[in-house]
Amino acid sequence: MNTCSFDGLTGRVVTPDDPFYYEARQVYNRAVNRFPLAIVYCRNSSDVSNAVLWARKRGICLRIRSGGHNYEGFSTGNDVLDIDLSEMNQLSINEESRSFTVEGGANNKQIYEFLSARGYPFPGGTCPSVGVSGYVMGGGWGLSCRYLGLGCDSLLRFLMVNSEGSLITASPEENSDLFWACRGGGGGNFGIIVSMTFSLPRKIDKITLVEIMYPSADQEKQAYFLLSWQDWLEHADPRITLVARIYNSQEDGRSILSRGFFYGPPEAALGSIAPLLELGGVKYRLKYVTFLEAVTIIGSFYPPYEAFLSASGFVSRELSECECFKLAELISNRPAGSIYTGLSLYALGGRVSEVPVDSTAFYYRDARYIVWLNTIFQNSKGENALWLAERFSYLSSVTTGSYVNFPYEGFPCYLEEYYGRHVCRLKKIKKEYDPCGVFTYPQAIGGSCFCSNL
Incomplete structure (x- = not known):
């Protein structure tokens, strides 16, 4: 690890000598294990500016961290300066x-x-x-x-x-x-x-929190749910957004779970989700709650951290029955150390597709939904990475591009995939x-790390 003076940095600086360093360097995905040169917790824009100038003057690469949730850990790195904004939250x-x-x-x-x-x-x-x-x-x-x-x-x-x-x-x-x-x-x-x-x-006063569960769902039922999902979404009420998961976990076995928000009363929500309730063995709950109660309930299902690998794609066409069965098959066998494998579907359409494609840099406005394949594990990262790579080859054949907020390090041509x-x-x-490439990371626009001195 490089050694240097940290004079010139303002804000709270954490170095490897600090007892807080080991905790501070951790990000949400514990499959990421990086050792930055230092972490500077900025409290205002002057601290941020000083950190940029300090790194440039010394030819040290920097990373930008807010919540630390980049799935591939691109907000940190080895021997870099992590610029952490979490204390700037007014x-x-x-x-x-x-x-x-x-x-x-x-x-x-x-x-x-x-x-x-x-x-x-x-x-x-x-x-x-x-x-x-x-x-x-x-x-x-x-x-x-x-x-x-x-x-x-x-x-x-x-x-x-x-x-x-x-x-x-x-x-x-x-x-x-x-x-x-x-x-x-x-x-x-x-x-x-x-x-x-x-x-x-x-x-708003209240919204309806939707939860749909199929506690025991074999591969066939999961495949038919995928078919039902895409048919439902094509004509879904724009007031509803759902994320659905077919998964295979150590705790639950093969199951189906969908949650989301409906901006309206439960009676209307029930009519909206009716096509997703037609497979046998369904359980569902509709709660009419405040927006804060809804997001708090959803947020409570997230652990403080986990170790995972994942990849994503956009579905832009109707998938065939055969393709849905193959997608359900992807999660059949968990790799060594894995406690969960899943395929998640994130609904698009509605207001998302009403904005013209070229109005913002977000390119996949016209996609129907995002598909996200992941494995959560306790050890054996290498075997889980191999599992993901083998299955992503099929996932990418039925999808287009990839969601930049769900990055995948295995792309040979990542820019075209994301943008x-x-x-x-x-x-x-x-x-x-940024003509000198000051702001960079392994999948940045502009390529690999190049830090220019002032």
Whole structure:
């Protein structure tokens, strides 16, 4: 590990000599095991600027971390400077202009609690500790997206520390190309967002929390659920967004589970989900609760951390019965050390598809849903990686591209997978705002790490 002086860094600096270092270096996915040179917990934009300039002056690569939820651990690395924004989490609201502002380190839970106390929902993510800046920069799928749009669709403007350590504003009127790129172009590519302003949605009283379960579901039933899912989604009420999982766990065996939000009363929700309740052995619950209660219940199912490997793709066409059976077969045999294998379906459509494809960097507006294949394990990472690679070859044959917020390190040509035909424009914007490649990571726009001294 490199050794150097940390003079010039402001904020709270954690080095390998600090007893807190081992805990601080950990990210959500415990399959990631990296050792940064130091972690600087920034408290304001000046701390962020100082960190960028400190790293550039010494030719040290940096990483940007908010919630630490990048699935491949791209928000940290070995012998890099981790710039952690989690202590920058202040929020404010302007109901007159129907907007609210959050600092760059705020997470889903903090935003939900802040807005819900005032009667507002927010199209954020499902896991409470996910950093909203990274979530939004990747587009932002959540359980409100079919009704309220992706997370990035509510963004009005942001403040960013650029590669020169300067604070710049991006909006539809100012640095509009950068504003376009940071709505779907992936976190960590263009600079460090220190503040975001969003539009406020309409106030709501309650929503219906939907839960559908098939506790015992063999491979055939799981395949038929996949067929039912795609037929249902084609005509689904735009007020509902669901995530569904067919899985094979050590605890439950083969099962099916779907959860989500319906922006309306339970009676209407029941009519909406009726096609998903037609297989034998179904159980379901509809709870009419406040938005905060709904996101809190969903968030409670997430552990504080886990070790997993995963890959994703977008489904843009109707899958055949044979293809659905093959997808269900992917999770049949768990690899050594695995306690769970699953295939998750994240509903798109509704407001997501109403936004023109080229209006933001998020390219897959017209996809029907996202498919996510994963394995959770306690050991044997190598065997789980092999299991995923073998099955992803089939998954990729029936899907298009991949969701940048669900990255997969196995892609040989990752830019095209994440950004489709938006790649060329994103490369131009990257070159304009970060010509020296200061902001980089293994799958960054612009390639591998290259840090230029000032």
